[in-house]
Amino acid sequence: MTNKLIAPSVLAADFANLQRDVEMINTSDADWFHIDIMDGVFVPNISFGMPVLRDIAKHAKKTIDVHLMIVDPDRYIQTFADLGSDILTVHYEACTHLHRTLQAIKSTGMKAGVALNPHTSIQLLEDVIQDIDMVCIMSVNPGFGGQSFIENTYNKVIALKELITKKGASTLIEIDGGVTNKNAKQLVEAGADVLVAGSYVFKSSDPITTIKDLKTLIN
Numbered sequence: 001m002t003n004k005l006i007a008p009s010v011l012a013a014d015f016a017n018l019q020r021d022v023e024m025i026n027t028s029d030a031d032w033f034h035i036d037i038m039d040g041v042f043v044p045n046i047s048f049g050m051p052v053l054r055d056i057a058k059h060a061k062k063t064i065d066v067h068l069m070i071v072d073p074d075r076y077i078q079t080f081a082d083l084g085s086d087i088l089t090v091h092y093e094a095c096t097h098l099h100r101t102l103q104a105i106k107s108t109g110m111k112a113g114v115a116l117n118p119h120t121s122i123q124l125l126e127d128v129i130q131d132i133d134m135v136c137i138m139s140v141n142p143g144f145g146g147q148s149f150i151e152n153t154y155n156k157v158i159a160l161k162e163l164i165t166k167k168g169a170s171t172l173i174e175i176d177g178g179v180t181n182k183n184a185k186q187l188v189e190a191g192a193d194v195l196v197a198g199s200y201v202f203k204s205s206d207p208i209t210t211i212k213d214l215k216t217l218i219n
Contacts, residue, residue, distance in 0.1 A: 004188050004218040006211055007032035007065050007174070009198030010056065011047055012145045018052070021202065022059045028211040032063040032087075034176070034196045037080075039070040042094055043143035050083060057084035065194075067115060067176065069142050070094065074101055081108035089113030089136050089174075092120055102131045113174070117142060118150050122160040130169045134194070135160055140177030146199040149178030154190045161191030181217055188218045 008030050013021035025033055035053060040046040047069075057064055066085040068076070073090040080088050088110045095101045098114065105112040111133035114125065118138055125135065137156050140147035157173060164171045174194035175187050184195055197214060204210040 002193065003031075004192070004215075005031035005194040006215050006218075007034035007194055007196045008201045008207075008211065009034045009036065009145065009176070009196050011036045012198030012202040014202070015048075018056070019059055022056055024207055026059070026061045028208045029215045030062065030211050032065045032194070033060050034065045034067060034198075035085075036067045036069060038143065042071045042091065043069045045143040050079060053080075053083050053085075060084075063087065065089070065113075065174075067113075067136060068094075069115075074104060077101075077104050078108060081110050085110055087111040087113055087134060089115050089134065091115045091117070091142075092124060093117055099128055099131065102128065106131075115142075115176070116156075118152070122156055122163060125160075126163060126167070129163055129167050129171055132169070132171050134172040134174050136174040136176050136196075137192075138177055139175050139179070142177075146203075147178055149180075149183055154186060157187060157190040157192055181214060184214055184218050 008025050036047050038045050038047040063086045065087045067089045071094055088105050092114050102112045113134040113136055114132050115136035139149050139153040172193040175192045176196040179195045179197045180200045201207050201210050
């Protein structure tokens with residue numbers, strides 16, 4: 001049984017104290033840094049761009065999991081590789097030629113992820129699942145942190161796990177949005193491997209303990 005992973009979402013960190021929050025993740029039981037890049041076009045919000053990611057990568061001592069919520073992600077694949085991303089996740093809805101995009105990501109040495117919006121069926125990944133290192137299921141509508149969890153997510157995780165098994169793929173399942181101690185265990189039981197937690201971690205009075213408790217809950 002592989003270890004289940006926690007990836008705190010830096011979008012929920014205190015941007016005025018970003019280095020402090022990066023160091024907190026470094027010293028915590030968290031496994032990855034989850035970094036949302038938004039362009040204000042694909043989603044109705046703008047997060048941070050390349051210089052901030054570069055500075056985070058300078059201090060981060062764990063896997064950097066970058067989630068691109070942008071149109072035409074192909075333009076920036078090499079840039080994100082150069083900035084130190086370990087995993088690059090693009091949205092299914094933003095890629096006209098998904099297979100080509102996945103190959104381009106892998107050619108840089110990064111792992112390739114595909115994110116699905118709440119309304120997008122996992123069956124659309126059937127033909128490419130063996131080329132995908134990780135599928136990120138959006139359990140809220142992408143764009144803003146702090147939203148409430150969409151209950152249908154459990155069904156999507158179960159269906160995705162079945163597809164991965166059927167195709168003999170080794171794809172990880174990541175859940176992004178509204179993850180708390182109330183749903184973490186159920187998500188892992190449904191088949192999730194990586195849980196992204198933003199507000200739940202950073203708005204807690206003791207983020208290190210919150211991460212530790214979440215990690216204990218799912219392993």
